[in-house]
Amino acid sequence: MTITTLAVRSTVSGPNSGIRHAEWVAFVVLAVASTLHLECARGIERRREMAANTSPHTNLKCLWIFAALLLLPLSLVIPLVVLAYTYSWFRVYGRTVAHRKVFSTSTYILASAAAAAVLRAGGLLDAPRVPTSFWTLLVVLAAAATWWLVNYALVIGAILLSSPDATARDALGELSDQLVVCAGLGLGVAIAAVQTSYPWVVPVLMVTVLALHRDLLLPQYQRAAGVDDKTGLATSSYWASAVPAELARADTLRSTVGLLMLDLDKFKEINDTYGHPAGDEALRAVGESIRAEVRHGDLVARVGGDELAVLLPGAFESEVLEIAERIRARLVDLTVTVSTADGGTAKLDGVPASFGAAVYPDVATTMDQLVLAADDALLTAKRSGRNQIVSARPNPPAVIDRSEESEHHSDTSVNDGH
Template sequence: MNSWPIWSLPVRVRALVVTVVLAATAVLVADSVSARVTFHDMRSCLVLVGLGIVAAEMGRQVERRRRRFADTPHVNFSSVWTLAAALILPGVLAFAVVVVLYLHLWLRSWRGISGIHMHRTLFSACNVILSCHIAAWCARGLLVVPIGPDRGVFSLLGAASVVAVYFTVNSVVVGTVIRLSSGKCSRRRLIGRADENLLELATLCMGVVAAALLTLAPWLAAFLFFPLYALHRSALVRQFEQAATRDPKTGVLNVASWRALAESELRRAQKVGGNLSLLLINVDQFALVNVVHGEVVGDRVLKAAGAAISSVVRNKDLCGRLGGDEFVVMLPGCSGEQVLSIAHRIRESVATIDARSTSEQSIQITVSIGAAASPAAGTDLDDLLRAADNALFAAKDGGRNRVVIG
């Protein structure tokens, strides 16, 4: 039992997992006591389970590929059927739908994939159960259920509120686990990527549609399969694009993608006569970290540094890794004091990293930064990189953990 993967989690994470599982169990017991299940409810439950399994089988190979690429909270598209169950079924049957669909996903799609453990699937299922329960409570309070005559804009606002509640509860629980597992982490890491969040919202909206169709015109629910499958495949394409353009160790742009985007951004700035700056960032004494603590810890330091840099720069800035311990950031529309301010925020953000060796010894990480601006330092990307590199050398020569503008 002590060899189970769950025991490798920090104590506070295990405590949260157990709390969520116990809360879902308490919800099941409470729903079982008060449930009034009819034959129609049982039939609807079986239909939802069947639809969910058919949809999962249609996208099984896509799901396995997506799961192998997923490095963020994962959207598995079962939300379409779990939210629909929450809206049209008694709580105990909605619970059954979640359990059966997640058990099927584990047995058919997730089992055997490296890093995917049973306790994660159990935690996800219990999180969904709690999200369903709270969303159903909200739906009853807003008169969204039972689904019946259209109340116009009130029906729209009520359904939107139910989607928002489900999404918020689910995201808060997942974000809490990430926060407890990773310690200090960026807001972007906590809330996930925008495309993943939009994907989850899309599946929840389809869940509302599925509930309405199953209540008013059940056979029309079959038309959800193909748009759902297309959405599933489009998500896989985005993950392939992510894998092709991102550095696997740090999550920032790889050198080829960064250079292609930087060249395009530089041409755009020159065309409109705008400002553009570049920061070259080097982790101080990184070779010593590798020698003393090993490459595994070194990779951990690089990942933390990449996350710290990404958390400071703007969405339109281009953050990449040139190789080794060297990062680069292109800042469109920035010059002078603005560049200096961003560079110092990056330096301070990296300095707060709580890196640990394999023996849990604290490792202090700092960076030196060289900056260059176009057109003052050159109009060619290589000229800018050369100017920033000279400034970086001056920053290191001046004692490290500082910013120099070339």
């Protein structure tokens, strides 16, 4: 039996294992706050996890979990961890990474158990365990350091075991990411203290947490991604770097990646009739319509003048075609008011598009093959009348006529004999 298991049992079955009404209230407050936090930041978190295939993926769930450790018995902290990661599985990261979420849940529980053992060893037996003296501050800091160390060590070990090609430097990740985790633990202490004395101030702190989350974490990935100025979609350069990363991730998870390539059928006509600014406005409206129909975590990019691409992690062909049809129907019904070259406005009734779909690894084993398959399907859709969806099929194996082959070899041997 491990030390951590003993810590879990001793903490859960401590002398005051009965849960008080105030602790139930604190549990509900923290559960609601952490869920709202995840919901508001899910787009950021999905992008950040995609970028962290062979390095630790840091997040700010730790602030709610550590606050819970100071306010609740471990028997309530564990359900809070499970709730947070279950919600993440469904709403943030996607169901294709369930085993990763199970592992992350386990690391959080083990880290919380170890930290709870430190709190008990330091004499902080009953909640709330917020620091009220220099000694209790040291105990809480030691518990936070223990939580961080256990979680970090487990994650690094898992990365090195599951990714033989990953280097120790990759597994350790960036120092700045770990500083974010430490800041989250510090915020957890502040939230616990506020919840103890002024519970109605917690929503104010939550606004602060969300602002910090967006301001500290999102810009580094937005800068790396680049956003197309005219459409607000990802740039072609970011898309080109995201595709191989997503394919590698799919290999690790034994999952799939769907790809949609689409061209606007009347884009040249819009530019020629109303001017290029009108074309830009139409593109922007199309981009917004596509993003409204795809799933959270899907990547929509502008890869050419009027060529857009949608990356669909974990999607099978049926899902890819369903999403493509939703987008196609929405664009047919889309009404856009654009500015004309003479300073007036014009209304576009429908901005139809042609679609090419391909799924990795069903029809391709590399990024180039996947893009080529989707492009070929798109070309077929345009040649077949436009405003339709064509799905790439796997290339059939070459069929060799063995009778002809035998005859050929026989003829060759006779000629060689002469």
